[in-house]
């Protein structure tokens with residue numbers, strides 16, 4: 226299986242400075258496929274569900290998974306990818322912490338003849354031959370969904386002041402959710418009065434919200450790039466003597482169980498779903514890529530949104 230992809234890459238690599246090395250994966254066995262996976266970290270409920278999905282799907286598909294947790298640091302991901310190259314895995318998959326700075330290491334993988342799959346988050350590179358496919362959500366659309374809901378809900382208000390809890394600086398979901406939301410509220414009565422990164426963590430969301438509450442007494446809405454930061458903001462709002470969901474409305478992204486519980490309880494007002502259950506699709510793409518089959522360059526995950534009433538209905542069957 227592995228050799229089909231190698232043959233295609235070798236044709237390209239022969240013209241370059243380095244020839245593709247190795248003729249098989251780490252397993253040395255044509256049937257057992259080995260995947261090196263570099264995960265962002267364990268910053269959120271979403272990430273925990275995503276990691277579980279990948280580990281379960283690998284084991285169900287009989288794929289040997291070499292899993293590495295980058296603890297939200299790009300340097301750790303670069304090290305992990307280089308180590309996967311050295312171990313000559315059959316395929317590398319990773320969810321990039323930030324968008325930029327990947328070309329060199331991905332070129333090294335390409336020259337070693339190891340295909341790369343991006344999952345969850347995209348990279349910003351002019352060379353899309355550096356990866357085979359990108360499986361993940363449309364983060365810009367997620368931001369638009371949040372903005373559209375808010376603009377419709379407050380269409381008759383004179384003005385609406387929003388504070389934005391951004392994800393990790395430079396990460397695709399932070400950049401794209403900001404962009405989509407800004408697009409959707411353009412020309413409306415909604416204004417973003419403050420915006421800061423809470424690094425996608427609950428403690429980060431709480432800390433930033435505490436600072437926002439000290440410096441702004443006119444906050445109507447919190448737009449949080451994920452549930453965890455929104456849940457942290459709830460703690461800060463309650464500690465300030467205000468009622469989340471009423472005195473200050475909250476919109477988040479993800480729809481993990483903790484977020485959905487808060488939504489059903491009226492402490493969050495609207496959640497845009499971001500589906501973390503990517504494991505099965507990832508393993509399927511990995512098998513195809515290694516077998517040299519054509520795969521789409523972009524695979525978008527289908528997602529929905531939830532109001533408070535909808536959250537109450539779906540909560541009992543929520544998988545993550």
Ligand code: AHR
Pocket residue numbers: 268269270271272345346398425450451452453478479499
């Ligand atoms: O990349 C997906 C985002 O990363 C999720 O929305 C967030 O919770 C996570 O940390």
